[in-house]
Amino acid sequence: MSLQVVADTVALARAAAAEIAGRAAQAVAQRGRFTVVLAGGSTPLQAYGLLGGGNMLPWEHCHIFMGDERCVPFDHPASNWGQALAALGPPAGLPKDNLPRIIGKLSPQEAASDYEWRLKGFFHGAPWPFWDLVLLGLGSDGHTASLFPGRPVLEERERWVAPVAAPAHMEPHLPRVTLTLPAINSAACVLFLAAGQSKRPVVLRILDDPQAAARDYPAARVRAAGETLWLLDQAAAGD
Ligand code: 6PG
Numbered sequence: 001m002s003l004q005v006v007a008d009t010v011a012l013a014r015a016a017a018a019e020i021a022g023r024a025a026q027a028v029a030q031r032g033r034f035t036v037v038l039a040g041g042s043t044p045l046q047a048y049g050l051l052g053g054g055n056m057l058p059w060e061h062c063h064i065f066m067g068d069e070r071c072v073p074f075d076h077p078a079s080n081w082g083q084a085l086a087a088l089g090p091p092a093g094l095p096k097d098n099l100p101r102i103i104g105k106l107s108p109q110e111a112a113s114d115y116e117w118r119l120k121g122f123f124h125g126a127p128w129p130f131w132d133l134v135l136l137g138l139g140s141d142g143h144t145a146s147l148f149p150g151r152p153v154l155e156e157r158e159r160w161v162a163p164v165a166a167p168a169h170m171e172p173h174l175p176r177v178t179l180t181l182p183a184i185n186s187a188a189c190v191l192f193l194a195a196g197q198s199k200r201p202v203v204l205r206i207l208d209d210p211q212a213a214a215r216d217y218p219a220a221r222v223r224a225a226g227e228t229l230w231l232l233d234q235a236a237a238g239d
Contacts, residue, residue, distance in 0.1 A: 003207065003230045005237040009195050012233045013046035016193055019231070020047070020133065021056040023189060027132040028061045034132050037065045037179065039145070040080030041137040043193045045087040052088035059093035063122070067134060068146040068164075068178040069102035071111060078172045079104055108163030108175040115177060116161040128186035129160060134224070136184070138194040139170060142202045142217025145184065146176035154218055156180040181221055188226035192219070195233040203236050 006015050024034040034057070038044065051057055070078045077083075081101050100122070102115045123129050136144045146164045147154060153162045160183040164176040184190065194203055206213045206220045207230065213220035222228060 001207075001210065001228045001230065003232070005232050005234060008233050008235075009043075009046060012043075012193065012195055012231060013050055015231055016044065016047035016135075016191070017050040017056060019191060019229070020051060020135070023133045024057050024062065028058050031132075033061050033063060034058065035063045035065070035130065037067045037131050037134040037184075037187075038080075038084050039135040039137040039193065040066070040068055040070075040084070042083075043137050043195050044135055045083065047193070048084055048087035049089075052091055057091070059091045060095065062091075062094060063098045063100075064094070065100060065119070065131075066102055067136065067184070068176055069104045069111070070146075070172060070174040070176055071104045071106070071108050072174060073105040074101065074103075076104070078174060102161075102177050104177070108165075108177055111177045112159075112161045112163045116159060119160055119183075129183055131187040132189065134179075134184055134187040134190045136190060136192050136219070136222065138192060138199050138202060138219050140198045140202060141170060142206075142213070142219050143167075143170065144192070144219035144222060146178035147181065147218040147221075149216060149218060151218075153178065153180065154221065157182060159183075181218075185223055185225060187224045190222055190224040190228045192222075192228070192230045194230070194236045197235045199232075199236040200238050203230075203232060204238065
């Protein structure tokens with residue numbers, strides 16, 4: 001696990017965009033394509049804005065996925081995919097088929113089965129997906145993607161994608177669809193992005209003792225097959 005702390009959210013967006021671009025260049029050079037899973041929530045949106053506007057990414061070789069979605073239509077303000085795409089802007093040169101969405105207007109069960117089926121098609125029957133990079137956010141309750149504390153989905157060992165009932169303690173109170181822990185942990189690299197003081201207690205516990213924190217915080221159960229990186233602003237990291 002490695003850690004980078006930057007001054008504020010502007011620096012965090014720049015550092016995240018640079019990390020994503022560096023991983024993309026490396027993956028395309030090695031394998032001819034870059035598979036990246038975007039995080040929902042507000043923290044990564046500035047980084048998406050930096051990437052979308054320019055030529056930092058080799059768009060024609062990028063395949064962009066979403067780690068979790070709220071079950072709402074794509075044009076609903078709470079749609080993770082809608083928010084991410086609005087921040088990215090229409091990336092010039094990205095083939096339309098390289099943006100497979102989670103269809104939030106379906107029921108959570110149907111949307112999860114549909115997304116899993118399409119992911120399995122993309123990865124040609126591999127036992128688990130192979131992501132070059134998975135971006136993740138962090139909730140003040142220790143959730144990541146839509147993996148909330150205490151939920152049975154945390155024990156999922158077979159499915160790549162699972163439906164999740166609406167969290168009562170976290171807004172928006174909407175049912176979700178999420179990648180499961182094994183489908184995240186198969187990644188070559190996971191990059192957590194966390195900003196703001198509300199995240200600090202969880203961040204400090206996870207970085208201090210991830211094994212102990214894993215009892216309470218789903219984010220602490222993320223251990224990428226390759227590297228797990230944390231990128232924090234000063235407010236989230238504290239002193
Ligand atoms: C979701 C997100 C979630 C998010 C964190 C952090 O669907 O709610 O995927 O995991 O990343 O809640 O959100 P913020 O960046 O808005 O704090």
